[in-house]
Amino acid sequence: MKVSALICVVVIGFVNAISDEEVQQEWKNYQVQFGKSYRSPIEARKRLEVFKDNLEKIEAHNALYVQGKSTHTEGINQFTDWTEEEFMQYVNKGLLNKPVIVGDIFNESESFSNVGAVDWRTTSGIVTDVKNQGQCGSCWSFSATGAIEGQLGRRGQLIPLSEQNLIDCSASYGNKGCNGGLMTAAFNYVRDHGIQSEQNYPYRAIDEFCQADPSRIVARISSFVNLSSGSDSTLRQAIGSVGPISVAIDATANLQRYRGGIFYDTSCSSYSLNHGVLAVGYGSDNGQSYFIVKNSWGFSWGEGGYFRLSTSRNNPCGISSMASYPVL
Numbered sequence: 001m002k003v004s005a006l007i008c009v010v011v012i013g014f015v016n017a018i019s020d021e022e023v024q025q026e027w028k029n030y031q032v033q034f035g036k037s038y039r040s041p042i043e044a045r046k047r048l049e050v051f052k053d054n055l056e057k058i059e060a061h062n063a064l065y066v067q068g069k070s071t072h073t074e075g076i077n078q079f080t081d082w083t084e085e086e087f088m089q090y091v092n093k094g095l096l097n098k099p100v101i102v103g104d105i106f107n108e109s110e111s112f113s114n115v116g117a118v119d120w121r122t123t124s125g126i127v128t129d130v131k132n133q134g135q136c137g138s139c140w141s142f143s144a145t146g147a148i149e150g151q152l153g154r155r156g157q158l159i160p161l162s163e164q165n166l167i168d169c170s171a172s173y174g175n176k177g178c179n180g181g182l183m184t185a186a187f188n189y190v191r192d193h194g195i196q197s198e199q200n201y202p203y204r205a206i207d208e209f210c211q212a213d214p215s216r217i218v219a220r221i222s223s224f225v226n227l228s229s230g231s232d233s234t235l236r237q238a239i240g241s242v243g244p245i246s247v248a249i250d251a252t253a254n255l256q257r258y259r260g261g262i263f264y265d266t267s268c269s270s271y272s273l274n275h276g277v278l279a280v281g282y283g284s285d286n287g288q289s290y291f292i293v294k295n296s297w298g299f300s301w302g303e304g305g306y307f308r309l310s311t312s313r314n315n316p317c318g319i320s321s322m323a324s325y326p327v328l
Contacts, residue, residue, distance in 0.1 A: 018059060023052050026076070034078050034300070047081040054080045058257055065261070071288060071310065075259030077301045084253040091251045092274050093137020093180050117283035118240045119292055121306075126153040127244060127280055128160045130305030132298035134205035136178035141166040142296035143246045143276035144186035148195070148326050150244035150280075152219055155328065159218050162201035169193065169210035177207040183246040183276055187224040187326050194220040220328075227323040230270065232311055235291070235320045236282050244280045244294070245325050249309075249317040251275035260303045262290045264310035268317035279319065280306075288312065291319060 018026075027048055030036065038044040057074070064070040079087055120126045128149050131142055141163035149161055167177045170189035175181030189195075194217030201211065227234050227245070238245050250268040262285060281292035290308040299305045309316050 018052075018055055023048075023055060026055065027051055030076060030080065036081065050083055051081045054257060061257070070261075070264075072261030072263045072308075073259045074257035077257070077259075078298065079256050079301075082256070084256060087256045088253055090135070090137070091255075093178065117281070118236075119281035119283065120150065120239075120244055121280055121292070125156065125158040126150055127294065128158065130294065130299050131160075131163070131203070131296050133163075133296040136167070136205040136207075137180050138163055138167050138178055138205070139296055140175065140181040140183050140276040141186060143248075143278050144183040144190075144326075145195070146278035146280075146294060147183070147244055147246040147324075148187075148190065148219060148221060150278075151221075151242075151326055151328050154243050160198040161219060162196045162198045162203070164198075164203045164208070165196045165201045165212055166190075168208050169212050178205070179207075181276075183248070184224060184226070184324050187221060187324070190219070190326070191221050191223065194218075221326040223327045224324055225327060227320070227325075229321050229323075230315045232314055232320050235279065235323050238323065238325065239279055239282060239291075242325055244278050245323050246276065247279045247293075247319050248273040248276050248322040249293075249319050251317070255307075258302050258307055262288050262308045262310045264312060265317060270315045270318045270321055273318045273322055279323070282311075283308075291316075293319075 030051065036047075038047055058076070061070060061074045065073050082090075128146070133139055133142055144166060145161040145163055149158060152159055166175070166181075166186045166189060170181070170186055171177065173185040173189045175185050193212065194214070196212065196216045197218045200213070200216045227238055235245065235247070250270070250272050251274055252265055252268045254265045254267060255263070277296070278294040279291050280294050283290060283292065289311045291311060293307050293309055295302060295305055295307060297305065309319060315321060
């Protein structure tokens with residue numbers, strides 16, 4: 001039974017527990033769909049128990065959604081056989097305890113008209129397909145390439161750029177490959193050395209020696225711009241006038257099972273940031289405003305790899321705390 005079917009079961013009879021037969025069928029389907037295999041029968045049994053626990057959490061949460069007590073749904077994804085502790089260890093590889101690197105400062109325009117909605121995905125040639133960072137803590141590199149790709153796209157030259165190039169080659173700028181980094185440090189590297197395309201320097205989700213080839217550089221930037229910290233209105237203005245913006249958030253365990261809808265998380269911090277993502281728009285639905293965020297966990301997670309982050313409170317999960325974009 002696929003994720004959509006699971007939600008339907010919850011809608012019809014959310015008070016009922018998941019039967020062992022349903023769990024076993026879901027477990028078989030899950031392993032096939034996500035290519036899961038385990039080192040031993042003991043490990044497989046452990047993962048099955050974790051999977052069952054997450055299914056129960058998904059059902060309980062979606063029951064709240066049906067009752068109008070939540071604005072987002074949960075579902076099965078590649079993290080459903082992970083504990084919350086394992087998920088947080090993975091996420092916390094991202095941007096933990098990194099200093100902010102100062103660039104130029106974004107100048108807000110008093111004449112800017114903040115339209116009700118912006119979605120750069122609907123503009124041809126601005127946003128590349130959703131990518132998947134895999135087991136590597138390289139979210140920062142996907143956020144950085146996404147912002148540069150957006151600026152190239154606005155000039156009519158959309159090119160999927162190489163995250164692996166940044167992972168392997170920007171250590172001297174303070175980045176740590178699969179163990180975290182900063183988008184602004186990545187921008188500094190691209191300013192000085194340029195970046196290759198994803199096709200010429202493919203992603204491998206591991207730390208390797210730098211194999212950059214200056215003859216294959218497809219893009220450079222001249223500088224980058226920091227937005228004033230903590231201002232949602234500034235972030236909206238930058239998204240509307242500039243394009244996709246690199247942002248960092250505090251990704252909590254509540255994001256592990258996100259499936260769709262407007263994500264509202266009261267437990268996340270506005271300053272303890274651990275995950276680099278890309279803000280590609282904003283809008284509202286039935287009076288609930290949100291930012292549209294491109295993630296790097298593949299198409300099977302969330303809304304085709306995206307999530308909508310509620311702006312019911314200012315600077316939700318720190319999305320406006322460390323926003324920046326490159327200048328070509």
